[in-house]
Amino acid sequence: MSLYQLQKFLFDINRDPTVQERHRADxxxxxxxxxxxxxxxxxxxxxxxxxxxxxxxxxxxxMHYAAFLGLSWPAYIQAMREGVARHGPVRAGVYAMTxxxxxxxxxx
Amino acid sequence: xxxxFAGVCSHAPGITGRASMADAAVREPFYAAYRRLHEQLxxxxxDALVVIAAxxxxxxxxxxxxxxxxGMADRYSGPIEDPAWLGIPRTSIPGNAALSxxxxxxxxxxxxxxxxxxxxxxxxxxxxLSFLTPGYDLPIVPVNINCQGPPLTPLHRxxxxxxxxxxxxxxxxxxxxxxGTGGISHWPATPDSGKINEAWDRQLLDRWVRNDKAxxxxxxxxxxxxxxxxxxxxxxxxxxxxAAARGRGHLQHYAPIPIFAVGCTIATMDxxx
Numbered sequence: 001m002s003l004y005q006l007q008k009f010l011f012d013i014n015r016d017p018t019v020q021e022r023h024r025a026d027x028x029x030x031x032x033x034x035x036x037x038x039x040x041x042x043x044x045x046x047x048x049x050x051x052x053x054x055x056x057x058x059x060x061x062x063m064h065y066a067a068f069l070g071l072s073w074p075a076y077i078q079a080m081r082e083g084v085a086r087h088g089p090v091r092a093g094v095y096a097m098t099x100x101x102x103x104x105x106x107x108x
Numbered sequence: 109x110x111x112x113f114a115g116v117c118s119h120a121p122g123i124t125g126r127a128s129m130a131d132a133a134v135r136e137p138f139y140a141a142y143r144r145l146h147e148q149l150x151x152x153x154x155d156a157l158v159v160i161a162a163x164x165x166x167x168x169x170x171x172x173x174x175x176x177x178x179g180m181a182d183r184y185s186g187p188i189e190d191p192a193w194l195g196i197p198r199t200s201i202p203g204n205a206a207l208s209x210x211x212x213x214x215x216x217x218x219x220x221x222x223x224x225x226x227x228x229x230x231x232x233x234x235x236x237l238s239f240l241t242p243g244y245d246l247p248i249v250p251v252n253i254n255c256q257g258p259p260l261t262p263l264h265r266x267x268x269x270x271x272x273x274x275x276x277x278x279x280x281x282x283x284x285x286x287x288g289t290g291g292i293s294h295w296p297a298t299p300d301s302g303k304i305n306e307a308w309d310r311q312l313l314d315r316w317v318r319n320d321k322a323x324x325x326x327x328x329x330x331x332x333x334x335x336x337x338x339x340x341x342x343x344x345x346x347x348x349x350x351a352a353a354r355g356r357g358h359l360q361h362y363a364p365i366p367i368f369a370v371g372c373t374i375a376t377m378d379x380x381x
Contacts, residue, residue, distance in 0.1 A: 011169045062297065064190070067189075101299075
């Protein structure tokens with residue numbers, strides 16, 4: 001598990017417009033710069049917010065990446081729920097889900 | 109001079125970014141409380157505003173994570189987030205590098221901190237400033253306490269930092285205001301977003317209003333995570349303000365607003381000798 005590298009990617013892209021440009025131009029090449037586990041790389045290549053969440057990415061990093069990928073707030077919240085439903089509980093970090101998959105806490 | 113004003117307020121990005129999704133009946137009284145805090149701050153005639161925030165990887169990451177950091181520049185920028193997402197236009201915020209340097213030098217006498225001549229403000233600072241200095245015309249001194257990347261800053265060190273900041277404030281000629289931003293219980297950026305433990309919040313606020321140091325420092329991180337979520341780690345900013353102000357607090361507004369993901373809080377604290 002190279003969660004640090006996964007989170008480093010999120011940190012870089014959230015704060016650096018040139019990394020965002022590289023993402024749009026050639027995502028696989030951008031990902032080559034990070035020492036990612038296969039599952040992490042697949043999650044990023046697929047834009048699978050739910051799996052990235054389950055892998056343990058800090059929500060304060062993932063939240064902005066989801067917005068960068070064009071997810072609305074309700075879609076982002078739902079993607080995390082579906083990630084847990086599909087892949088099981090969050091595996092690391094301090095952003096675990098404690099509510100039920102079908103529970104819409106704030107109505108979204 | 110010294111501290112002329114102290115307070116705490118919520119900084120959740122939904123407060124501005126998801127304003128249109130909130131019920132106006134709960135949103136507007138909170139906004140009104142924020143505007144009253146703005147008026148109280150202005151009435152104190154501060155020369156600068158120290159913003160003790162809990163940032164979210166705008167400047168600091170796990171490659172080199174300080175327990176405490178203070179900005180030391182004449183200009184800052186923000187928000188780092190997409191302005192449309194946050195509902196706050198990107199802007200430049202005045203700082204005062206000389207003032208920062210004086211404060212940092214004194215704080216360092218008792219608390220080891222990092223300083224930064226570059227600083228990008230995220231919602232932890234921008235949401236409060238959008239209400240408290242909407243014209244961005246008051247110089248700020250941004251402060252960060254690590255509430256994000258465990259191991260987190262111990263609570264008793266947040267108290268020691270507040271004491272050091274007060275000692276430093278007492279030694280500079282400027283009139284300083286201090287605002288802590290964050291918390292209280294919340295589960296931001298998770299599917300739990302909107303969950304709020306009002307009983308826990310009210311107990312924390314009661315302890316803060318009484319400036320009960322022992323009670324404020326009695327929380328453990330595992331207990332906070334269980335009862336107040338990862339957002340609860342941001343009580344460190346409230347603790348530092350209590351240590352700096354030394355007085356009694358006054359809760360001006362508290363209301364859980366789930367779509368804002370937090371119990372929306374506005375409070376001031378008397379600055380005691």
